Amino acid sequence: MNTLFEYTIRLADDSLILGHRMSEWCGHGPILEEDIALTNIALDLVGQATSFLAYAGETEGKKRDADALAFLRFDREYKNALLVEQPNGDFGMTMMRQFLFDAFRKPLFERLQHSSDKQLAAIAEKSLKETKYHLKHSSEWVIRLGDGTEESNGRIQDALNTLWRYTPDLFYADEVDQEMQQQGIAPDMAAVYADWNATVQHVFQEATIEIPSNNWKQTGGRKGLHSEHMGHILAELQYMQRAYPNMEW
Amino acid sequence: MVTEKDIWEYLEEVSDPEIPVLSIVDLGVLRAVKLDDENCHVTITPTYSGCPAMKMIEVQIIEKLQEKGLKNVTVDLVLSPAWTTDWLSESGRNKLREYGIAPPENEVDKSVLFAEPTVVPCPKCHSKNTKMVSQFGSTACKAHYTCNDCLEPFDYFKCLK
Ligand SMILES: [Zn+2]
Numbered sequence: 001m002n003t004l005f006e007y008t009i010r011l012a013d014d015s016l017i018l019g020h021r022m023s024e025w026c027g028h029g030p031i032l033e034e035d036i037a038l039t040n041i042a043l044d045l046v047g048q049a050t051s052f053l054a055y056a057g058e059t060e061g062k063k064r065d066a067d068a069l070a071f072l073r074f075d076r077e078y079k080n081a082l083l084v085e086q087p088n089g090d091f092g093m094t095m096m097r098q099f100l101f102d103a104f105r106k107p108l109f110e111r112l113q114h115s116s117d118k119q120l121a122a123i124a125e126k127s128l129k130e131t132k133y134h135l136k137h138s139s140e141w142v143i144r145l146g147d148g149t150e151e152s153n154g155r156i157q158d159a160l161n162t163l164w165r166y167t168p169d170l171f172y173a174d175e176v177d178q179e180m181q182q183q184g185i186a187p188d189m190a191a192v193y194a195d196w197n198a199t200v201q202h203v204f205q206e207a208t209i210e211i212p213s214n215n216w217k218q219t220g221g222r223k224g225l226h227s228e229h230m231g232h233i234l235a236e237l238q239y240m241q242r243a244y245p246n247m248e249w
Numbered sequence: 250m251v252t253e254k255d256i257w258e259y260l261e262e263v264s265d266p267e268i269p270v271l272s273i274v275d276l277g278v279l280r281a282v283k284l285d286d287e288n289c290h291v292t293i294t295p296t297y298s299g300c301p302a303m304k305m306i307e308v309q310i311i312e313k314l315q316e317k318g319l320k321n322v323t324v325d326l327v328l329s330p331a332w333t334t335d336w337l338s339e340s341g342r343n344k345l346r347e348y349g350i351a352p353p354e355n356e357v358d359k360s361v362l363f364a365e366p367t368v369v370p371c372p373k374c375h376s377k378n379t380k381m382v383s384q385f386g387s388t389a390c391k392a393h394y395t396c397n398d399c400l401e402p403f404d405y406f407k408c409l410k
Binding site: 033036037040041043044045046047048050051119121122123125126127129133136137139140143206 | 295297298299300301327328329330331332362363382383384385386387389393409410
């Protein structure tokens, strides 16, 4: 197995699939400003995915470019965490998913920008600046909704209850991570988790919402074992390339 | 005989398609120019990862330099060092203001929760009595503000460091 390819694909697919999910909001935002914000975040994520996928293609050496990797793999070959493929639901669900993810990405990129792999470091350095804006936006919404009305509090609490089980998948680490860490390429996931945990505890306290006591966990994304939603995403994401191979704008 | 300095000057004529008053030199997107024999090698960097203007900028660079008689032009995209609003030139800042976009204040929007947003003077009436409507504006690099005095809605080129 090409470990660097595998590691890079995991980073890429988190951005790609969440970017696609956020793009589904285009034209459906609750207010105009929020519609623009959600699609701006989608654009940043798709941009990050393009950088990671292009690099993954290079390390693989099979002449697959970012488009080939984005549009022409089968479901088991996508290695995103389960969290990012979960449906948008209501605005609270989307913001909770985004917050749980941004709170993970920021400490990850803070460390990855010092990676011994120069290109991954460069992509992380670039993406970190964008992620900081995303995290500020999503965490403020989680607090505003949690600490808002009875209705908004109930909705954001429901979102947390639904999504919490997918968070361990973000920190799933196997031989790929171990090898990358030994080479000084990947950061220590335990440290990333500690930062993530501090952020979510603080924000949930401000938002007056509670982490569910049910400890059921679901993992598998990094191995390509996805939830039932993945096939639907890919049907839409890949439609043009499957129907009209090699089509370009 | 064309020099690298000439090429920098030619590329002053290539503008950012999303903010046409700014050239890629003003914006700091043009990073390097290298000339050897017939070959011209240009390096650019994106403002944001997903900046949709990069492909068009690349095409415009090639067209502009071919128009000036350079035959073999290649354009490379680099991500590091990551673009920052510090690279926006002084003339670029003035052009932005005249165009109705507030240039970046030298301050990153605080990542602290619910921190007071940056005070951005209105590009029309210069009042500091403005408010941020949304951190995310018409393009990835801008936030959306409104002036409380003249009531003008305006874009703010947000600070990225
Ligand atoms: Zn004004």
